[in-house]
Amino acid sequence: MWSISKIASLVHEWLSNTFSATWVTVFEMVIAGVLVISLFAVLGLILVMMERKVSAWIQIRLGPNRVGPKGMFQSAADTVKLLVKEGMTPNGADKLLFNVAPFLAIVVSMLLMAPLAFAKDFTLWDINIGVLYVSAISSVSVISILMAGWASNNKYSLMGAMRSGAQIVSYELSAGLSIMAIVVLTGSLNFNDIILSQADGWWIFKGHLPIWIAFIVFLIAVTAETNRAPFDLAEAESELTAGFHTEYSGMKFALFFLAEYVNVFIVCAIGATLFLGGWMPFHIGHWDGFNHIMDFIPSSLWFFGKTFFLIFLIMWFRWSFPRLRIDQLLNLEWKYLLPISMVNILLVTAMAILKWHF
Amino acid sequence: MYLVNYIKEVLSALRSLLIGMRRTLFYFTHHKEIITEQYPDNRATLKLADRFKGEVVMPHNENNEHRCTGCTACELACPNGTIKVITKFDITPEGKKKKAIDKLVYHLELCTMCNLCVYACPSDAIKMAQTFEHSVFDRNQLTKVLNFPDSKIMDGVE
Secondary structure: OOOHHHHHHHHHHHHHHHOOHHHHHHHHHHHHHHHHHHHHHHHHHHHHHHHHHHHHHHOOOOOOOOOOHHHOOHHHHHHHHHHHOOOOOOOOOOHHHHHHHHHHHHHHHHHHHOOOEEEOOEEOOOOOOHHHHHHHHHOOHHHHHHHHHHHOOOHHHHHHHHHHHHHHHHHHHHHHHHHHHHHHHHOOOOHHHHHHOOOOOOHHHHOHHHHHHHHHHHHHHHHHHOOOOOOHHHOOHHHHOOHHHOOOOHHHHHHHHHHHHHHHHHHHHHHHHHHOOOOOOOOOOOOHHHHHHHHHOOHHHHHHHHHHHHHHHHHHHHOOOOOOOHHHHHHHHHHHHHHHHHHHHHHHHHHHHHOOOO | OHHHHHHHHHHHHHHHHHHHHHHHHHHHHOOOOOOOOOOOOOOOOOOOOOOOOOEEEOOOOOOOEEOOOOOOHHHHHOOOOOEEEEEEEEEOOOOOEEEEEEEEEEEHHHOOOOOHHHHHOOOOOOEEEOOOOOOOOOHHHHEEEOOOOOOEEOOOOO
C-alpha cells in the first residue's frame, strides 16, 4: 500500500542513485521547503474557509456562498485580492522592524513544523528533544508581535503588542506544564517516542483524570497563546481596531493572518500528538477485528483528522465565548491555570512512579 | 474551606462554559433555520422587520391630500438638519390666511434614520418607509420633496 513515508523513501532512493550525497541533501532540503510552503498556503485557504463556515453555522447564517460551489473559492479570491494590494509602510514607522516582523512571524511557524510527525515514519526532522524545541521556538513568536506593535508607531498597535506580550509569556507556563505531564508519563521528549507509547491506547484514555485536566489546561493555554478569541486581546477589534497589525496591509498583513492560522494548526497538531496519539489509529483492548479495520485507515488521515477535530474545538470556543478583560485574563492564568497545572503535574508524577496508568 | 470554594468555583465556571458550548453546538448541528436574508436572490419576497427604517416619506390619500400642517416640529427635532419645511400662506374661503406647507424638503444624504422627526410630528404626517436601495449616480437626486405637487392638507387636520 502507498503511504507518505514510502513515497518519501522512494524519492530519497532515486535522488541517492542519481546525485552525490551533498546534492541529495540540498535537493531534499529544497523539496521539504517547497512542501512546507505549499502546506502553509493550503492550510491558510482551508482554515480560513473552515473558520468562516463554522462561524456562520454557529450563528445560524450561511457564510460565504458566492464564489464557486457553496462559496468554496472565497478564500482563494481573498488571497488574490491580498496579493495585488499595496503593502504600505507608514512614514513614522521604523521601516526595517516593520517589514521584518511579518516574516519573523511566518518563519517561527515554519520552524515549528519541523518536528511534527505527519504520518507513520514521516517527520521533517526527527530530533530527540522535539517537545522542548517546540516550546522554545513557540515563545519566539511573541517577538514578532512586539516588533510589529513597536515599529508601527501607533498607539493601538503598541497596546495590542504589549497585551499580547503579557498574555503569551504567562500562558506559556501552563501550556508547558501540561505538556510536561505527558513527558513525565512517557519519559521522552521525542514526538515519535511519545506516539509509539500510545500504541495500546491514547494518553487521554490511559491517563485518568490528571491527563484530562492537563488536556483542558493545554487547550485553554494554547487558545491564549495563538491569540484567538476569547483571548484575542492582542487584536480586540472593538477596542484596538486590529491590535498589532493595525498598520499592516496587503501581503504583509496576509503573512500575519497566515501565521495565526498556521499556529492554530501547529498547536492543535501538538495537542493531537501528545494527548490523542498523533497518527496512531484508535484501538480498543483486544477487539482484534476492530483494531485491524482501524489500521487500514492511513496514518496521515488519523493525524489530520485528530488535528482538525481540535481545530474545530478551538473555533467552537471562539464563536461561543465573549472576550476576557486583561485583568481577568491574567487572573485566569496566575490564580487558576498555573496552580492547577502545578498540582496536576505532582499527581501525574505520582501516577507515573506508582504505575497507576494503564 | 478556601480550597473547597476554589474547586467549586472552577467546576461551576467549567459548567457554565459547557452550557454555552452546548447551545452553540445545537445551532451548529441544526443548520435548517437561517436567520439571515439572502438579499439579492429573494428581492421579490423580501420581508423586513416592522421597525426597519429606510427613509422618511409623507403618505398621501387618493385625493392627493396629506396630513402635514407645516408646524416645523420635524425640522426642529432633526439633529442634523435633514428636513427643511418651506411654508406658505393659503387664503381660506372665509378670507383668512392659513399656514400651509409649500415644500417639505428632505435630504436623504444627511439622514441617519433616527426616527426623531416621526416621533415629533403631532399629526402623523410623516413615517418611515421600508425602502433601502437608495444609490443614485447624482447626489442631487437624494434631495427629495416629500409632498406631492398640488397636494393639499386633509380636512380636519389642524
